[in-house]
Amino acid sequence: xxxxxxxxxxxxxxxxxxxxxxxxxxxxxxxxxxxxxxxxxxxxxxxxxxxxxxxxxxxxxxxxxxxxxxxxxxxxxxxxxxxxxxxxxxxxxxxxxxxxxxxxxxxxxxxxxxxxxxxxxxxxxxxxxxxxxxxxxxxxxxxxxxxxxxxxxxxxxxxxxxxxxxxxxxxxxxxxxxxxxxxxxxxxxxxxxxxxxxxxxxxxxxxxxxxxxxxxxxxxxxxxxxxxxxxxxxxxxxxxxxxxxxxxxxxxxxxxxxxxxxxxxxxxxxxxxxxxxxxxxxxxxxxxxxxxxxxxxxxxxxxxxxxxxxxxxxxxxxxxxxxxxxxxxxxxxxxxxxxxxxxxxxxxxxxxxxxxxxxxxxxxxxxxxxxxxxxxxxxxxxxxx
Numbered sequence: 001x002x003x004x005x006x007x008x009x010x011x012x013x014x015x016x017x018x019x020x021x022x023x024x025x026x027x028x029x030x031x032x033x034x035x036x037x038x039x040x041x042x043x044x045x046x047x048x049x050x051x052x053x054x055x056x057x058x059x060x061x062x063x064x065x066x067x068x069x070x071x072x073x074x075x076x077x078x079x080x081x082x083x084x085x086x087x088x089x090x091x092x093x094x095x096x097x098x099x100x101x102x103x104x105x106x107x108x109x110x111x112x113x114x115x116x117x118x119x120x121x122x123x124x125x126x127x128x129x130x131x132x133x134x135x136x137x138x139x140x141x142x143x144x145x146x147x148x149x150x151x152x153x154x155x156x157x158x159x160x161x162x163x164x165x166x167x168x169x170x171x172x173x174x175x176x177x178x179x180x181x182x183x184x185x186x187x188x189x190x191x192x193x194x195x196x197x198x199x200x201x202x203x204x205x206x207x208x209x210x211x212x213x214x215x216x217x218x219x220x221x222x223x224x225x226x227x228x229x230x231x232x233x234x235x236x237x238x239x240x241x242x243x244x245x246x247x248x249x250x251x252x253x254x255x256x257x258x259x260x261x262x263x264x265x266x267x268x269x270x271x272x273x274x275x276x277x278x279x280x281x282x283x284x285x286x287x288x289x290x291x292x293x294x295x296x297x298x299x300x301x302x303x304x305x306x307x308x309x310x311x312x313x314x315x316x317x318x319x320x321x322x323x324x325x326x327x328x329x330x331x332x333x334x335x336x337x338x339x340x341x342x343x344x345x346x347x348x349x350x351x352x353x354x355x356x357x358x359x360x361x362x363x364x365x366x367x368x369x370x371x372x373x374x375x376x377x378x379x380x381x382x383x384x385x
Contacts, residue, residue, distance in 0.1 A: 010335075016180070018169065025164040032280060033274065040312045044375055045314075056357065058353060060366060063100075063245055068097060070323030070365060075327075080107060080108025080200075082331050086108065087104075090330055092118060094122075105205075125249070127153055129227060142242075143242065148244070154251065239264060250273060268300075284306060288303050292319065303324045309352050314368065314372070
């Protein structure tokens with residue numbers, strides 16, 4: 001394996017179609033999903049020579065935590081359906097590599113399950129449901145598990161239409177239809193590992209939410225739980241209940257970034273939900289400069305969306321991000337080779353970042369700025385492109 005694309009190709013062969021497509025797709029036309037990746041390539045590097053870059057450093061901090069490079073694993077739903085026990089495996093790989101892992105509310109492995117298999121605190125991502133009693137208890141569970149930050153997702157009040165999920169009849173576990181059974185028969189690697197685990201449902205919800213005792217009752221509950229009333233003034237009770245560091249995810253406008261600061265967040269994540277919500281909006285990297293210019297001195301700014309290699313990390317840091325988060329690359333690696341795949345993916349990211357930084361004449365990631373880019377102004381003041 002030499003790059004993320006290698007992992008993606010293997011994952012496409014090994015993971016059942018409905019779960020592979022769940023990870024590798026966006027909403028409606030998928031224009032924003034594609035732009036998240038392609039817009040990074042618009043930023044060109046300035047290569048320098050004649051500089052001693054024998055000793056280089058990628059270490060940095062994210063929310064006060066020391067990290068081996070400015071990278072964290074994004075919260076991704078159904079991770080445990082890309083590979084059996086997927087959240088546990090990814091969390092262990094991240095811990096061993098020295099970067100944060102973020103567990104999704106919609107994970108297969110529960111908060112307690114993941115906490116029992118790692119020694120380093122992880123971040124927990126919260127979806128704010130209509131059932132505030134459930135949300136409060138979910139926050140308490142994350143606190144009791146020792147999670148070091150709460151990532152509140154702001155851009156899933158309603159669900160963007162994802163055509164592939166609809167066509168595939170996405171369900172957890174897969175419904176025993178003829179098409180699904182035929183597809184599973186072609187995925188022996190996935191089936192072998194999945195048969196060996198008991199974790200095949202949403203561990204944070206089933207048995208915890210009122211009236212949700214199995215997958216049948218979960219479907220009806222979930223359909224009614226996304227909360228279109230979520231607003232900025234509702235963050236106060238979440239902060240009070242949590243009592244720790246708060247990160248707001250889904251910020252794509254400088255005005256909302258200012259509101260995140262005013263709400264007392266410790267960090268924000270520039271993100272369009274991987275192109276899975278509002279199709280036709282700007283890529284994350286295109287909106288990063290505006291947001292950094294507005295609040296970069298007041299709050300830690302992270303970027304999520306479209307990262308496919310170490311060079312993308314370098315570009316985001318050059319435009320002012322404290323660090324980046326990535327989801328699909330580690331999902332591909334996980335689906336392809338489990339925990340070993342995620343470790344290898346992280347090694348590739350770090351190596352590409354290290355070598356590219358050196359070619360740009362920098363020896364410390366903390367010294368990277370816009371001057372390493374030939375055209376850093378490409379997204380400035382344009383609300384995207």
